[in-house]
Every structure is written in structure tokens, then in C-alpha cells.
Amino acid sequence: MIAVAAWQWLLLVIGVMLVVYAAAVAALLIAGRRSDARELARFIPDCLLLFRALLRDPRVPPGRKALLAVLVAYLAVPIDLVPDFIPVAGQLDDAIVVALVLRSVLRSGGSQLLREHWGGAERSLDIVLRLAGAPA
Numbered sequence: 001m002i003a004v005a006a007w008q009w010l011l012l013v014i015g016v017m018l019v020v021y022a023a024a025v026a027a028l029l030i031a032g033r034r035s036d037a038r039e040l041a042r043f044i045p046d047c048l049l050l051f052r053a054l055l056r057d058p059r060v061p062p063g064r065k066a067l068l069a070v071l072v073a074y075l076a077v078p079i080d081l082v083p084d085f086i087p088v089a090g091q092l093d094d095a096i097v098v099a100l101v102l103r104s105v106l107r108s109g110g111s112q113l114l115r116e117h118w119g120g121a122e123r124s125l126d127i128v129l130r131l132a133g134a135p136a
Contacts, residue, residue, distance in 0.1 A: 039120070039121045039123060042121070043124050046119055046121075046124060047128070049119050050114065050119070051068050051072055053117035054068055054113070054114075054117060059109055059113060060105060060108065061108050064105050067105070068101060071097060071101045075098075080093055081097075099132060102131065102132035106129075106132045106133065111129055111134045114128065114129060114132070114134075
């Protein structure tokens with residue numbers, strides 16, 4: 001019975017996050033900022049594709065791949081350092097964990113490695129590189 005409740009909780013959290021994400025994209029569309037809405041809508045899928053590509057890249061050391069795998073698991077599980085239902089702080093801890101892992105990968109492979117695997121907009125890549133602490 002507890003496992004069912006946990007799955008229901010997980011689905012609820014994912015549903016709420018998707019609604020908030022869709023609302024942010026819709027708000028940008030209503031404001032007439034189509035290109036920003038498109039970039040925001042693609043940002044999370046682009047990051048997931050980046051993580052997957054880095055996990056498959058032989059130039060990424062095994063230790064960094066383990067960090068990336070733990071990161072993906074951490075982001076997928078609803079149990080966080082700060083719960084996601086807490087506004088701002090819930091998402092901020094996820095962003096900090098992503099930044100720390102990307103900084104580690106960046107130090108081992110350089111920003112060119114991230115650039116090679118990024119499939120999204122250049123402006124979004126700049127955000128990811130700044131988040132990871134890449135030199136300007």
C-alpha cells in the first residue's frame with residue numbers, strides 16, 4: 001500500500017512540475033516572446049540529451065560519468081535536499097547540484113566537450129556554461 005502511495009506522490013509531483021513549466025512557456029507566448037518560449041520549452045530536454053551524450057562520450061572519465069548518472073537519478077527522484085514543492089528554493093537546490101556536476105565535467109573535458117554535445121539554442125548553452133562556471 002505504501003508503494004502505491006509513493007507512486008501516486010511521484011506522479012503528482014511530476015504533474016505539478018509539468019504544469020508550472022507549461023505555464024511559464026505559455027506566459028512567454030502570451031507576452032509575445034515566441035523565441036524565448038521555444039528556448040524554454042526545449043531547455044530541459046536539451047539538458048537531458050546533453051547528459052545522455054556525456055554519459056556515452058569516451059572522453060568523459062568514468063568518475064564524471066558516475067556523477068552524471070547520480071545527477072540524473074537525483075533529478076528524477078522526488079526526494080531532494082530541499083523539496084520541489086517549496087517555491088524557488090526547491091528548484092534552486094536542483095540547479096546548484098546540476099551546476100556542481102557540470103563544473104566537474106567541464107574541468108575534466110573543457111567547454112568544447114559541452115559545446116559538441118549541446119543540441120539547443122546558443123543562448124541556452126551560454127546559460128549552461130555560465131552555470132557550470134566556464135570562463136567567459
